[in-house]
Amino acid sequence: MRFGTKTALADVAFHVAPGEIVALIGENGAGKTTLLRVVSGFLRPSAGDVLIDGVPVALRGPRAASARGVGMVHQHFLLIPELTVAENVVLGREPGAGPLLDLAAAAEEIRACAERFGLDVDPHARVADLGVAAQQRVELLKVLVRGARFLLLDEPTGLLPPAGVRDLFALMERLAGEGCGVALVTHRLREVFAVCTRATVLRHGHVVGDEMLAGTDQAKLARMMIGDDLVPEDTLADTPSGARETLLHVKDLTVAGRGERAAVERVSFEIASGEVVGLAGVAGSGQRELFDAIAGVRPAVHGSIRLAGTVLDDLGVAERRRAGLGYVPEDRLDDGLVGALTVEENLVLGASPERGFDSGPWLIRDRVRAEAAEVVTSHDVRPPDPELLACALSGGNQQKVLLAREMRAKPTVLLAAEPARGLDFRATASVHARLRHLATTGHGVLVSGTDLPELLEICDRILVMFSGRIAGEVLPGETDEEQIGLLMSGGGVA
Amino acid sequence: MSLLLDVVNGTLREATPLLLATLGGVLSERSGVINLALESYLLAGAFGAAVGALTTGSLVLGAALGLIAALLVALVHAVICTRTRADHVVAGVALNLLVDAATIAALVSIYHTKGASPPFGDGLMERLASAKLLGHAPATWLALLAVPTVAFLLARTKPGLRLRAVGENPACAESLGVSALRVRTLAVLGAGLLTGLGGVYLAFDVGSFSKHMASERGYLALACVVVGKWRPWTAAAAALSFALLIAIANQLQIEGWFPDEIPRMLPYVVTLVVLSGVVGRARPPAALGRPLAN
Numbered sequence: 001m002r003f004g005t006k007t008a009l010a011d012v013a014f015h016v017a018p019g020e021i022v023a024l025i026g027e028n029g030a031g032k033t034t035l036l037r038v039v040s041g042f043l044r045p046s047a048g049d050v051l052i053d054g055v056p057v058a059l060r061g062p063r064a065a066s067a068r069g070v071g072m073v074h075q076h077f078l079l080i081p082e083l084t085v086a087e088n089v090v091l092g093r094e095p096g097a098g099p100l101l102d103l104a105a106a107a108e109e110i111r112a113c114a115e116r117f118g119l120d121v122d123p124h125a126r127v128a129d130l131g132v133a134a135q136q137r138v139e140l141l142k143v144l145v146r147g148a149r150f151l152l153l154d155e156p157t158g159l160l161p162p163a164g165v166r167d168l169f170a171l172m173e174r175l176a177g178e179g180c181g182v183a184l185v186t187h188r189l190r191e192v193f194a195v196c197t198r199a200t201v202l203r204h205g206h207v208v209g210d211e212m213l214a215g216t217d218q219a220k221l222a223r224m225m226i227g228d229d230l231v232p233e234d235t236l237a238d239t240p241s242g243a244r245e246t247l248l249h250v251k252d253l254t255v256a257g258r259g260e261r262a263a264v265e266r267v268s269f270e271i272a273s274g275e276v277v278g279l280a281g282v283a284g285s286g287q288r289e290l291f292d293a294i295a296g297v298r299p300a301v302h303g304s305i306r307l308a309g310t311v312l313d314d315l316g317v318a319e320r321r322r323a324g325l326g327y328v329p330e331d332r333l334d335d336g337l338v339g340a341l342t343v344e345e346n347l348v349l350g351a352s353p354e355r356g357f358d359s360g361p362w363l364i365r366d367r368v369r370a371e372a373a374e375v376v377t378s379h380d381v382r383p384p385d386p387e388l389l390a391c392a393l394s395g396g397n398q399q400k401v402l403l404a405r406e407m408r409a410k411p412t413v414l415l416a417a418e419p420a421r422g423l424d425f426r427a428t429a430s431v432h433a434r435l436r437h438l439a440t441t442g443h444g445v446l447v448s449g450t451d452l453p454e455l456l457e458i459c460d461r462i463l464v465m466f467s468g469r470i471a472g473e474v475l476p477g478e479t480d481e482e483q484i485g486l487l488m489s490g491g492g493v494a
Numbered sequence: 495m496s497l498l499l500d501v502v503n504g505t506l507r508e509a510t511p512l513l514l515a516t517l518g519g520v521l522s523e524r525s526g527v528i529n530l531a532l533e534s535y536l537l538a539g540a541f542g543a544a545v546g547a548l549t550t551g552s553l554v555l556g557a558a559l560g561l562i563a564a565l566l567v568a569l570v571h572a573v574i575c576t577r578t579r580a581d582h583v584v585a586g587v588a589l590n591l592l593v594d595a596a597t598i599a600a601l602v603s604i605y606h607t608k609g610a611s612p613p614f615g616d617g618l619m620e621r622l623a624s625a626k627l628l629g630h631a632p633a634t635w636l637a638l639l640a641v642p643t644v645a646f647l648l649a650r651t652k653p654g655l656r657l658r659a660v661g662e663n664p665a666c667a668e669s670l671g672v673s674a675l676r677v678r679t680l681a682v683l684g685a686g687l688l689t690g691l692g693g694v695y696l697a698f699d700v701g702s703f704s705k706h707m708a709s710e711r712g713y714l715a716l717a718c719v720v721v722g723k724w725r726p727w728t729a730a731a732a733a734l735s736f737a738l739l740i741a742i743a744n745q746l747q748i749e750g751w752f753p754d755e756i757p758r759m760l761p762y763v764v765t766l767v768v769l770s771g772v773v774g775r776a777r778p779p780a781a782l783g784r785p786l787a788n
Contacts, residue, residue, distance in 0.1 A: 042669065063671030078669055080662045082780065083655075091659050092670030094652045101652050 009034055009205045012048075016150060016181035021172055023192040023213075024185045026202035026225050027424035028396030029382060032185045033075070035202070036152045039183075040072035041065030052150075063092070071143030072152040075185075077135050079142075081128035085121055086110055089142050113145045117171060132159045132283045140171070150181045157186055158421065159450055161282045162485040169195040187424055189218045190453070203227050226426055244272040245308075247444040248294075248413045253303035255289045257468070262301065263289035265468040271413060271444040276435055278455035279448040281465035282488050287448040288330050290465070291415050295327040296320045297335075308412050322352060326411030328402055330418055330448075332395070336402040339391030343381065344372035346390050347405050355409070371408075379404045380427065395422040407434060413444040420454060432458045452481045466490045497745070504741030506634050507699065509734050511536060511692035511708075513637040515715035516733040517644045518685030518692075520726050523719055524648065525681035526661040526674075526781040530586025531571045532689050533712025534593035539564040539693020541597045544611045544703030545604065553621055553698070560694035561687060567593055568686020572679045579785040590712070598705050610704035619701055633695035640688060645726040657681055661779035664786055674786050689715075717765040724778060736761040 009031045016022050024032050037043040039050055041059035049056040052068050059065045062072075079088050086106040095109065096102035107123035114121050119137045121130075127138060136156060143151060151172075157165045172182050172195055184196060192199055193213055201209035201224040209224040248271040257263035264286045271277050279287050292298035294305055296317040305312040310323045321327075329335035337346050348357040348368050357367050372386035379400045381393070390398060399422055406414060419435065420428040435458060439445050449455050455462055456476045464471045464487040472487045515532045522529040542563030547556025567589065574585045598608060605611055614622070627635060648654040656677050659667040664674035689712070696711075697703050714736060722729025739757045746754040 061671070062669040066671075078663075078666045080659055080666055080780075082662050083659065087655055087659075091655060091667065092672050094655060096652060099651045099653055101650050101655055103650070 009038070009045075009202075012202070012205070012207050014039075014183075014200055014207065016183050018149065018179045018181050019176050020198065021176050021182040021184060021196045023196040023199040024183055024202065025187075025189070025192060025199055025221065027426060028422065029204075029394045030202040030225070030424075031205040032202055033154055034205075036072055036154055036183065036185060039065070039150075040070050040152055042072070066143075066146050066148070069147060069149035070152065071146060071148030071150070073136070073139045073143060073154065073156055075154040075156075075158070077139050079127050079135060079138060081126070083127060084123065085125050085127060085130075085138050085141075086123040088127055088138055089123075089145055093146070109145060110141060113141060117141075117144060117174070118167075119144075119171070133161070133164045136160070136164075136168075148180070150183070151175060152183045152185075154185045155187070155422075156184070157188065157191060159283050161450065161488055162452060162481055163489065165191070187422075187428070188451070188453075189221055189425070192221070193218065201225055222425055225424070244274055246270045246272050247308050248446070249306040250294065251304050251306075253290065253293060253305065254301045255286070255293045255298060256301050257286075257289070261468070263468055264293065266303070267465075267468075267470055268303075269463055269470065269473075271446055273442045273444055274439050275460050276439045276445040276447060276458055278459035278462035279446060279465060280452060280455055280462050280484055280488060281448070281450075283450055285465040285488070286468040287465055288417065289468075291327065291329065291417050291446075291448065294415060295325060295329075297327075297329075318350070321350060321409075321411075324412030326406040326409055326414040328406050328414070328416040328419055330421075332398050332402050333391065337390045337398055340389060342387050342389055343376065343393070343401055344368050344386040346401055347372050347375055347386075347408075349405070351405075351409065375401070375404045375408070380430070396424060396427060399423055400427060403431060403434070407438060410438075411443065413446065414438060415446050417448045418450070419447060420449070420451070428454075452484055456481070456484075464488055501738070501741050501745055503629070504744055505734070505738045506630055508740045508744075509737035510631070510634045510637045510695045510699075511711050512715055512718065512733045512737050513730055514633070514640060514692035514695075515689045515712055516718040516722070516729050517637075517640050517726060518688035519715050519719040520644060520648075520722075520724060520729050521657070521681050521688070522685040523724055523782060524661045524779055525657045525678045526664065526779055526784065527572070527575045527678055527682050528582035528586065528783045529571075529682070529685055529719075530583055530716060531567070531589040531712070532685070532715050533590045533708050533710065534567050534571075534586075535564045535686050535689035536693040536696065536708035536712050537590075537593050537597055537706075538567040539690035540697040540707050541600065541693075541703050542690075543694040544614075544697040545600075547614060547618055547698075548611060551617065553618065553625065557691075557694045557698075560697065561690045564690020564693055565683060565686045568682050568690075571686075572682035575682065576675050576678045576786060582783045594706065597703070601703070601705065608705070611702050614701040622698055622701065631695060631698065633691055633698070636691060637695075641726060641730040644688075648726060653677075653680075658779075661781055664781055664784075678786070714761060717761065720778075721765055721768045732764075736764075 012035060014035060024035065026032050034043065038045050041062040041064050050059055057068060086103055089110050090106040094101050095105040110123040119141055121134060121137050121141060127135060156168060160168065176182055186192060196213055199211050199213055199221060200207060201221060203225060251268045253264055253267045254262050255264035267290060281287050289298060293300045296315060307323050307325055312320050312323065315323065333339055348371065351357050357364060375381065376384040376386055381397050381400050390401065403419060416435065420431050423431060435445050435447065447455065447459065459476060462474050462476065464474065464484055466488060467490065474484060515536060519529050519532055539560040543556045543560030546559030547553055550556065571585065571589055574580050575582050601611060602608055625632060648658060656667065656672045659672060660674045660677040668674055696707055718732040718736060719729050721732040739760050743754040743757040746752050
């Protein structure tokens with residue numbers, strides 16, 4: 001399979017047997033998603049075949065693959081938010097006589113399938129009104145009602161809370177028990193060991209390993225993915241310098257939501273120098289709105305925000321940045337970067353004048369070039385071409401550029417939403433190290449995320465959000481995932 | 495009493511082409527094709543109907559030629575909007591200018607006049623009068639019948655679901671084996687058929703074709719689509735309300751009590767108010783105006 005001028009997959013052999021759960025792992029851009037898209041008919045290989053039941057099949061489109069029992073659940077759901085669950089699921093194979101659409105029959109079919117697999121969904125709900133986990137169940141139903149025998153899951157766990165991940169794994173095991181073959185793409189090695197029997201490792205479009213998990217361990221898989229024995233250093237020296245002082249002070253912050261209810265309700269907390277504070281919560285608990293409100297992107301209804309003595313309440317986004325706030329938003333391409341600008345242009349966007357990239361209205365090309373050249377090397381942006389358009393980079397590499405821009409401004413406090421989303425093993429470790437480093441040099445960091453082990457690893461303390469409020473505060477050493485999971489879903493008191 | 499009846503009849507007369515074009519606009523836009531070319535479908539329908547009736551002496555053949563002319567224009571429009579990456583707004587406006595000029599050129603070459611075709615003869619006019627049902631042209635009743643039909647088509651049929659899906663996310667529809675190209679082409683042709691019938695009505699109502707005869711009804715229909723938030727019932731309600739305002743304006747012009755410009759202006763004022771978002775936010779289909787990935 002060739003992709004543009006660069007080969008995305010070369011001479012790849014990958015197989016899934018009925019009843020087997022196979023992990024497909026590799027670094028960002030290794031070709032995992034591309035491979036799944038080929039197998040499910042979304043992309044056509046320039047050479048090679050896909051064999052189903054031992055017979056080579058020409059998959060002329062996703063529908064052909066689906067007719068042969070191959071179904072894919074995409075990382076970015078392929079759903080139509082405006083339509084109902086039933087309409088989304090039956091589209092393309094609608095029940096009903098002649099041209100008539102029998103929605104009652106559709107709902108019944110979905111209910112039966114949902115019941116059989118323990119997927120709780122209301123067929124008449126509008127998909128736009130559902131949460132991320134429920135939307136994923138709709139994607140699964142779409143594939144299951146079509147009688148998939150091979151299920152391809154592209155990073156399905158990224159947005160799920162711990163309980164959701166457990167349910168998904170139970171479903172995968174059940175399907176495997178019924179004779180389905182399952183392929184799972186994930187960046188989280190412990191998930192591979194939790195649910196898979198075998199792992200295929202991709203590196204730069206080549207298969208570099210195919211291991212039964214019984215005979216291997218995480219470190220060995222990690223080395224295969226990266227390609228050398230250099231497993232990255234986890235963290236840098238971890239002693240905060242100087243006395244602690246409160247850098248960010250948020251008091252009684254309330255932010256309006258979409259409906260009647262506030263998205264963020266009377267939230268108060270502080271962040272001191274040298275601290276990495278985590279913000280845990282199920283996706284959509286108000287993390288995004290809270291971050292936006294602190295950054296000044298979204299108005300606050302009530303409350304006050306102070307940054308190292310400066311009251312931010314009446315300041316605009318640019319003034320808050322000048323006061324020392326850095327922000328890595330959740331949606332990197334919509335809110336974080338300008339896709340139609342080059343990497344180097346993105347890197348100096350919004351930079352303060354002190355950093356010397358401009359002089360009056362003019363950009364100083366040499367300085368911009370030097371900055372970009374350094375970033376692509378030190379942050380391992382691939383391909384390392386500062387003149388590439390940001391939208392041409394893979395998701396993980398876009399994230400690296402965005403993080404680099406915000407971190408290099410040396411903000412007093414950095415807000416980072418899902419900083420490691422879509423990043424591979426090595427890049428994640430590097431981001432974690434950088435966040436810790438920022439804290440040890442006297443800055444404050446607020447990190448949100450749905451991956452609890454990640455937060456437990458890098459944070460000094462974790463605030464848990466539920467339904468717009470802070471449901472509790474926990475210390476990583478003293479709390480385990482279960483307790484945090486409980487707080488995230490509105491139960492328990494810390 | 496007779497005044498009220500005049501206004502009702504006037505409303506139905508004004509509403510016929512407007513309703514048909516509005517429903518055509520709903521079909522086309524819900525599939526993702528911005529339809530500024532409704533004006534050209536109306537003109538083509540009216541022109542074809544007048545020329546057809548005048549040359550063959552038959553109303554049925556005239557109506558058929560009107561529909562064919564409108565369908566041809568819609569076909570060109572569909573090809574531009576689905577097979578190329580052309581901007582839908584530019585394509586629509588260009589088509590309007592082209593068809594307007596083409597009808598004038600054709601008037602010159604067929605009837606050696608720039609303004610209008612010759613009027614229908616007494617025979618044709620008599621047959622038009624006798625074709626009326628309960629005092630209104632068949633097209634008027636068809637237009638009223640088209641409202642529930644289009645609503646049912648969109649909500650309760652397989653093609654309707656596919657049309658809505660393509661208007662929201664063509665890539666998703668494609669992945670389930672629905673051809674977005676086909677759906678959009680058929681939706682635009684459907685718009686051509688409905689709106690073309692509106693054009694036929696325009697010519698038959700007057701008994702001739704005159705240049706610019708659609709007089710911006712196509713644009714007003716698009717405003718109805720937006721005011722009606724892309725839904726058939728509400729868009730039709732908007733079309734009927736606008737038709738009522740125009741009928742009142744026409745009556746005022748006859749009676750001379752009050753400047754008729756004010757009710758004539760109101761549809762546009764309403765449209766602007768709705769567009770500004772004061773009265774609830776209208777959300778267009780997510781893939782409206784976005785070209786298909788080929």
